[in-house]
Amino acid sequence: MSLEQPKDNRLGIVVSGSVTRGVEVKLDSSSLVEGMVVGRYVTIQGERQRFFGMITDVSLEVIDPRLAITPPDVSDPFIAEVVAGTSTYGKLHVRPMLTIGSDAMSILEGPQPVKTVPAHFSAVELASQQDVEQVFGQVSEGQFWIGTPLDMIETKVRLDLGELTKRSNGVFGKSGTGKTFLTRLLLMGILQEGAAANLVFDMHSEYGWEGYSEGGRKVKALKQLFPTKVAVFALDEENARRRQVSADFIVKIGYDEIEPEDIVMLSETLNLTEAAAQAPYRLARHFGGQWLESFLNVEGREEVGELAASLGEHEATLAALRRRLETLRRLPFLVAHAPDNSVKRILEYLDRGISVVLEFGRHTDIAAYILVANLLTRRIHAQYRERTERAMGEDRALPRPLVITIEEAHKFLSPEIARQTIFGTIAREMRKYNVTLLVIDQRPSGIDEEVMSQLGTKITCLLDNERDIDSVLTGVVGKSELKAVLAKLDTKQQALIFGHAVPMPVVVRTREYGSAESYKDLGFREAAELKRRAEQDIEELWGES
Amino acid sequence: MPFKIGEVVQASTSQFQAECYELHGSPPFGSLVKTGDGLIDVYAVVYNAATTSIEPGRHPIARGRDEMAEEDIYRSNPQLAKLLRTEFEALVVGHREAGCLRHYLPPQPARIHGFVYVCEPDEVREFSRSFDFLRLLLDARVPASAEELVAACLRQASQAHQDPRTFLVSAAKEVVILLNGQLDSLNAILRRIKA
Numbered sequence: 122m123s124l125e126q127p128k129d130n131r132l133g134i135v136v137s138g139s140v141t142r143g144v145e146v147k148l149d150s151s152s153l154v155e156g157m158v159v160g161r162y163v164t165i166q167g168e169r170q171r172f173f174g175m176i177t178d179v180s181l182e183v184i185d186p187r188l189a190i191t192p193p194d195v196s197d198p199f200i201a202e203v204v205a206g207t208s209t210y211g212k213l214h215v216r217p218m219l220t221i222g223s224d225a226m227s228i229l230e231g232p233q234p235v236k237t238v239p240a241h242f243s244a245v246e247l248a249s250q251q252d253v254e255q256v257f258g259q260v261s262e263g264q265f266w267i268g269t270p271l272d273m274i275e276t277k278v279r280l281d282l283g284e285l286t287k288r289s290n291g292v293f294g295k296s297g298t299g300k301t302f303l304t305r306l307l308l309m310g311i312l313q314e315g316a317a318a319n320l321v322f323d324m325h326s327e328y329g330w331e332g333y334s335e336g337g338r339k340v341k342a343l344k345q346l347f348p349t350k351v352a353v354f355a356l357d358e359e360n361a362r363r364r365q366v367s368a369d370f371i372v373k374i375g376y377d378e379i380e381p382e383d384i385v386m387l388s389e390t391l392n393l394t395e396a397a398a399q400a401p402y403r404l405a406r407h408f409g410g411q412w413l414e415s416f417l418n419v420e421g422r423e424e425v426g427e428l429a430a431s432l433g434e435h436e437a438t439l440a441a442l443r444r445r446l447e448t449l450r451r452l453p454f455l456v457a458h459a460p461d462n463s464v465k466r467i468l469e470y471l472d473r474g475i476s477v478v479l480e481f482g483r484h485t486d487i488a489a490y491i492l493v494a495n496l497l498t499r500r501i502h503a504q505y506r507e508r509t510e511r512a513m514g515e516d517r518a519l520p521r522p523l524v525i526t527i528e529e530a531h532k533f534l535s536p537e538i539a540r541q542t543i544f545g546t547i548a549r550e551m552r553k554y555n556v557t558l559l560v561i562d563q564r565p566s567g568i569d570e571e572v573m574s575q576l577g578t579k580i581t582c583l584l585d586n587e588r589d590i591d592s593v594l595t596g597v598v599g600k601s602e603l604k605a606v607l608a609k610l611d612t613k614q615q616a617l618i619f620g621h622a623v624p625m626p627v628v629v630r631t632r633e634y635g636s637a638e639s640y641k642d643l644g645f646r647e648a649a650e651l652k653r654r655a656e657q658d659i660e661e662l663w664g665e666s
Numbered sequence: 667m668p669f670k671i672g673e674v675v676q677a678s679t680s681q682f683q684a685e686c687y688e689l690h691g692s693p694p695f696g697s698l699v700k701t702g703d704g705l706i707d708v709y710a711v712v713y714n715a716a717t718t719s720i721e722p723g724r725h726p727i728a729r730g731r732d733e734m735a736e737e738d739i740y741r742s743n744p745q746l747a748k749l750l751r752t753e754f755e756a757l758v759v760g761h762r763e764a765g766c767l768r769h770y771l772p773p774q775p776a777r778i779h780g781f782v783y784v785c786e787p788d789e790v791r792e793f794s795r796s797f798d799f800l801r802l803l804l805d806a807r808v809p810a811s812a813e814e815l816v817a818a819c820l821r822q823a824s825q826a827h828q829d830p831r832t833f834l835v836s837a838a839k840e841v842v843i844l845l846n847g848q849l850d851s852l853n854a855i856l857r858r859i860k861a
């Protein structure tokens with residue numbers, strides 16, 4: 122052994138391992154155990170190839186167990202320093218995920234999945250910016266990036282948004298971990314790269330015009346940054362006016378637009394029995410399109426009794442259903458018959474590649490949210506479906522991809538209703554009709570397993586509930602290790618991303634959002650420049666006059 | 667030019683004994699010395715030194731009762747310096763052959779009457795870049811304990827390094843491994859070198 126000349130990034134050497142378990146790395150004594158963080162990237166120089174992996178555990182080991190019993194006098198800093206790494210040492214658990222080569226062939230092929238382990242005593246180093254870029258791709262001008270790997274503020278992690286929007290995806294994390302901030306960034310990326318048009322059901326009105334950061338500071342939302350690419354629809358006109366949001370359209374929903382399926386969605390929220398949740402199908406057959414209004418107009422016990430008799434339902438079931446549905450009457454955006462067709466309006470924007478954010482204003486009641494999101498989505502999906510089928514029949518271009526964002530996703534996709542509702546259908550059919558979901562949830566364990574397994578890319582902030590963690594990681598290679606990584610994320614602004622949009626699981630510090638600089642990085646231009654650009658856009662749209 | 671301190675008077679493969687040119691002029695305990703014939707330089711660590719009477723069987727007697735200072739004894743008895751000699755013993759820890767430094771025993775022992783030099787800091791630094799010689803020191807049976815010797819040697823060598831503490835830490839780590847659980851010896855050495 123010779124006087125260690127600590128090479129910049131060297132951490133230690135591989136001492137054991139297997140393909141299924143990953144490898145154990147003995148840390149050099151010059152590497153600080155406490156400087157090691159799960160989620161960080163390392164490279165391992167094997168004999169033939171270089172491995173790229175992630176630290177998934179850090180532990181302390183003692184070579185001589187006698188030492189643990191009669192520890193040397195480590196209060197003396199000199200002795201402590203000597204003992205570190207010799208009698209005691211730090212150990213890393215690393216999961217190699219990809220191999221990267223440096224010869225022309227392997228650069229061409231790109232990183233490959235790992236099929237073996239590095240040899241004994243292979244040197245392990247912290248991954249350099251170059252390594253990380255080789256794996257995650259370099260971010261070029263105008264390309265979207267989501268954040269930086271742990272402790273690598275210079276390196277940007279790209280998401281393959283083309284891949285991302287091919288499937289439904291999920292953003293998870295417990296409350297306050299940064300889901301909204303992250304989703305806002307994601308939506309901007311999709312807009313910026315034109316990967317798809319977005320339809321956002323914005324429960325807390327934080328994606329359209331502006332949102333708030335924890336300190337109560339305002340942050341700009343989609344429309345302020347991309348005014349020509351975003352339309353804000355409002356369900357609560359008064360609220361929008363008060364917040365000085367100039368809504369592009371005020372959404373009203375007619376009773377005649379509500380279908381029995383929408384009520385099934387609400388069964389949990391309205392606390393409906395199975396029978397009560399199914400009764401609307403009969404009511405619809407009985408009353409036709411106006412079933413809900415007609416049903417709500419049936420007043421008095423006797424009349425309900427008569428109706429029940431003619432439908433073959435229990436009177437109590439119908440009475441209960443009627444009572445529960447009565448709450449819908451309090452929703453001011455529900456009218457007997459909507460003056461304009463919201464679905465048509467939304468589609469008009471989406472067709473022009475303009476994203477639509479539907480703000481709920483004060484209607485943050487979950488029943489309102491589910492009702493509206495379900496109802497609109499069902500009809501928009503039907504349109505996409507029809508168009509896709511027609512386009513395929515006539516060999517024409519498919520409709521522009523659409524990403525529908527919903528919050529509180531477990532309310533839409535719980536195992537009880539996922540098979541019956543439009544959201545379950547969309548999640549399962551992948552991009553058959555060019556429509557996918559972006560689901561946001563703090564309780565992923567409440568989402569149907571099959572739906573979870575269909576999500577192409579999962580982005581998850583800190584989760585601490587065991588069942589939630591399990592549900593997010595179901596079916597992932599290296600699950601137990603990723604579990605450790607996931608449980609150790611910072612409480613804010615950090616996320617584990619895995620799935621189709623990234624070459625391997627990656628922990629990122631989500632890119633900062635909310636400062637003037639961050640807006641600028643995302644393409645925000647001050648008013649003067651904006652005006653010029655808008656004129657340019659219009660010119661491009663309509664041609665020179 | 668390195669400092670010529672004495673001459674080899676007895677040699678074996680693993681150690682040599684040298685007589686100093688100056689009475690009491692032994693190199694420090696644990697220091698690195700070398701001797702050579704120009705082809706092979708032999709490096710050794712001083713592990714013992716003694717000043718004795720030239721004639722075996724004749725012991726010096728106390729002479730200072732009426733003198734004020736120790737030097738006065740020698741001044742009053744100039745013959746003394748001729749009757750006494752200082753010798754030291756060194757443990758061979760490596761050699762240099764054809765410019766190549768090796769931390770193991772040389773093919774031949776040092777030559778009698780070979781000049782012995784004290785190594786300069788540059789050379790000490792070069793030599794102590796590898797700790798392989800520590801094994802030879804730890805295994806040696808020497809009058810002072812091996813722990814004393816190792817500690818002294820490392821302290822001496824550390825002075826030649828820009829950052830003595832870092833050097834000592836690295837060296838001590840090697841000692842920990844070499845001693846493999848002999849906690850007493852380990853603690854003895856650690857206590858003797860901690861800065």
Ligand SMILES: Nc1ncnc2c1ncn2[C@@H]1O[C@H](COP(=O)(O)OP(=O)(O)OP(=O)(O)O)[C@@H](O)[C@H]1O
Nearest residue numbers: 296297298299300301302334335614631632633634
């Ligand atoms: N990328 C980011 N840049 C700046 N601040 C952030 C970022 N991510 C999170 N934060 C901070 O963390 C706070 C919580 O984030 P956010 O509102 O996105 O959490 P959430 O997961 O959506 O919470 P909830 O479940 O309550 O809706 C934000 O208000 C903001 O202050």
Ligand SMILES: [Mg+2]
Nearest residue numbers: 297300301302
């Ligand atoms: Mg949120």
